[in-house]
Amino acid sequence: MRSSISQGAPLFGALALAASLCFACASKSPGEKLLDAAQPAASWIATLRMTGERWNANSVPASFVRATVDKARDELAGVAEEAKKSPVPAEVKLPLQRLMTEARAAGAGLERAVKAGDRPAVARQVDRLAALAGELAAWQAGQEGRAP
Amino acid sequence: MNMKKAATLALGILTSVGGFFDVGAIATSAQAGALFRYQLLWALALGTILVVFLVEMSGRFAAVTRQALPDAIRQQFGFTSWLVPFAVLTLIHFLTLGAEIGGICFALHLLTGLRVSFWALPVAALVWLFLWRSTFSAIENSTALLGLITLAFVVAAWRYHPPMGQVLAGLLPSLPHHEPARYWYIAVGLLGAVISPYLFYFYSSGAVEDEWDESYVGVNRGVAAIGMGFGSVISVGAIVVAAVVLAPRGIQVDDYHQAALMLTQVFPFWGFALFAVSMGIACLGAAVELSLAMAYTQAQTFGWNWGEDLDPREDARFCLTYTVAILAAALLILFGVDPLKLTLLSMAINAAVLPFVALPFLLLMNDRKLLGKHANGWISNSVTILTLVVAIVLAAVSIPLMFLGG
Numbered sequence: 001m002r003s004s005i006s007q008g009a010p011l012f013g014a015l016a017l018a019a020s021l022c023f024a025c026a027s028k029s030p031g032e033k034l035l036d037a038a039q040p041a042a043s044w045i046a047t048l049r050m051t052g053e054r055w056n057a058n059s060v061p062a063s064f065v066r067a068t069v070d071k072a073r074d075e076l077a078g079v080a081e082e083a084k085k086s087p088v089p090a091e092v093k094l095p096l097q098r099l100m101t102e103a104r105a106a107g108a109g110l111e112r113a114v115k116a117g118d119r120p121a122v123a124r125q126v127d128r129l130a131a132l133a134g135e136l137a138a139w140q141a142g143q144e145g146r147a148p
Numbered sequence: 149m150n151m152k153k154a155a156t157l158a159l160g161i162l163t164s165v166g167g168f169f170d171v172g173a174i175a176t177s178a179q180a181g182a183l184f185r186y187q188l189l190w191a192l193a194l195g196t197i198l199v200v201f202l203v204e205m206s207g208r209f210a211a212v213t214r215q216a217l218p219d220a221i222r223q224q225f226g227f228t229s230w231l232v233p234f235a236v237l238t239l240i241h242f243l244t245l246g247a248e249i250g251g252i253c254f255a256l257h258l259l260t261g262l263r264v265s266f267w268a269l270p271v272a273a274l275v276w277l278f279l280w281r282s283t284f285s286a287i288e289n290s291t292a293l294l295g296l297i298t299l300a301f302v303v304a305a306w307r308y309h310p311p312m313g314q315v316l317a318g319l320l321p322s323l324p325h326h327e328p329a330r331y332w333y334i335a336v337g338l339l340g341a342v343i344s345p346y347l348f349y350f351y352s353s354g355a356v357e358d359e360w361d362e363s364y365v366g367v368n369r370g371v372a373a374i375g376m377g378f379g380s381v382i383s384v385g386a387i388v389v390a391a392v393v394l395a396p397r398g399i400q401v402d403d404y405h406q407a408a409l410m411l412t413q414v415f416p417f418w419g420f421a422l423f424a425v426s427m428g429i430a431c432l433g434a435a436v437e438l439s440l441a442m443a444y445t446q447a448q449t450f451g452w453n454w455g456e457d458l459d460p461r462e463d464a465r466f467c468l469t470y471t472v473a474i475l476a477a478a479l480l481i482l483f484g485v486d487p488l489k490l491t492l493l494s495m496a497i498n499a500a501v502l503p504f505v506a507l508p509f510l511l512l513m514n515d516r517k518l519l520g521k522h523a524n525g526w527i528s529n530s531v532t533i534l535t536l537v538v539a540i541v542l543a544a545v546s547i548p549l550m551f552l553g554g
Contacts (some may be wrong), residue, residue, distance in 0.1 A: 032296070039400075040400065040402055043398055043399050043400040043402065043406070044402075045306045045400050046398045046399045049397075050397055050399065050409055051409065054409060054412045054413075057412075057416055058417065059413060059416045059417065059419060059420055060408075060409070060420050061261070061420070063260075063261025064154040064258060064261070064408065064420070066261070067257070067261070067405060068405045071405055075402070075403075090548070132202070133398075143404070
């Protein structure tokens with residue numbers, strides 16, 4: 001009996017750890033949840049930026065830019081929707097919603113510029129995305145400071 | 149060692165290297181490097197040690213007994229005892245086949261701009277035709293040798309001159325600085341990608357197809373240790389490239405479009421195509437092997453005729469099995485299942501079910517009546533049991549975390 005308990009101990013330990021971590025995850029505040037949701041948005045803005053840069057360097061085709069922009073816009077819309085539904089105060093979520101709207105617009109601008117073969121316009125959208133990435137990072141830093 | 153065995157060893161090593169990388173390795177390595185830089189290299193190292201031992205054991209078993217694993221497990225432990233591992237194997241083979249077909253479709257999407265789902269049925273037809281028309285050695289050698297193109301990741305990593313201190317430090321397990329749930333889930337995914345159970349079940353059937361005998365035990369050891377060892381270097385390359393290119397920009401790999409940017413910086417003019425071709429070929433090789441692995445497992449479980457070199461009229465049920473499997477797996481992609489999510493789920497399940505599929509095999513490897521002096525020694529047993537325990541503990545922690553809390 002003793003040996004079967006000791007053999008099962010690592011597994012039970014692991015399950016107990018998983019349960020406690022699940023509980024910790026489930027008990028996150030709305031602000032922390034929104035902060036988590038914003039992380040993929042930062043990643044997609046960075047992806048759009050790199051895609052534009054690589055198109056300007058002739059490293060990726062226009063069809064790839066179009067597909068990446070489509071995917072990014074869906075993901076950014078998802079984050080905006082999550083922000084809209086979040087119970088956090090308006091002064092916290094409205095800046096995030098605005099950033100998502102602007103990032104989607106920058107993605108659309110990037111797609112149009114690539115379609116037109118307009119390299120300076122692509123560079124401008126890349127700069128715009130870089131600025132939005134900075135604003136999002138500032139918003140995230142502000143929320144991290146606010147989190148309990 | 150005669151010339152034939154030397155050639156088998158050389159070809160075996162090359163095909164193991166070329167065949168090592170697949171959709172699971174691409175997805176998990178890219179995610180690991182992008183999110184945690186070099187910190188998850190230990191999971192890859194652990195998986196490589198285990199896969200070297202498991203593949204060596206399955207080849208040794210087939211060479212000594214001239215039997216494939218499912219056949220032998222069913223005969224030794226009875227049909228009922230084999231049912232659970234068989235059901236588990238069939239499920240993970242199917243999910244992984246879907247992920248590999250998704251990988252080929254995504255590669256074609258990158259090259260043509262057409263939707264991923266558009267390619268599902270043409271890719272299924274291509275995989276099926278390849279199996280229907282080719283012999284075992286043609287399949288094994290062509291896809292795996294073409295798979296050497298994935299060495300591009302190693303070349304890219306080399307050209308980036310990664311900080312060797314950090315790379316070496318990553319080989320030692322450490323706690324994550326952020327996103328613990330994701331860290332452990334990716335660690336499990338890396339393990340599952342390296343130790344896909346189809347690898348050693350397929351390898352044993354392949355050894356029977358190639359008519360290995362006891363004299364191939366040394367060749368088998370060389371193929372397993374050197375081939376698998378060097379094969380994992382490609383995954384290290386992918387982790388390093390993702391760590392150097394994607395991580396500093398804050399790009400996580402939540403979608404294959406993000407991974408597709410990995411080689412465009414170091415190879416500006418052909419890095420994109422190189423990534424797509426590498427992914428397509430690696431996944432094609434794995435999809436063909438997985439389809440065969442499913443058919444082998446079914447045929448050996450139910451005692452049907454089997455053999456890729458047989459005429460389809462002689463093993464109709466074997467051929468029907470891979471035909472149905474390919475079509476069903478392609479439907480997952482046709483109906484819009486996300487290839488990356490399917491891949492990560494399959495890899496995590498691979499790691500979680502390892503004990504179910506590896507334990508009967510381990511018991512068999514200790515049967516001295518069957519294997520005589522070639523039965524497992526304490527080193528093989530200890531390493532395999534230790535790594536299996538690590539895999540199940542990690543899987544037990546991370547999978548509930550991702551589904552319930554993450």
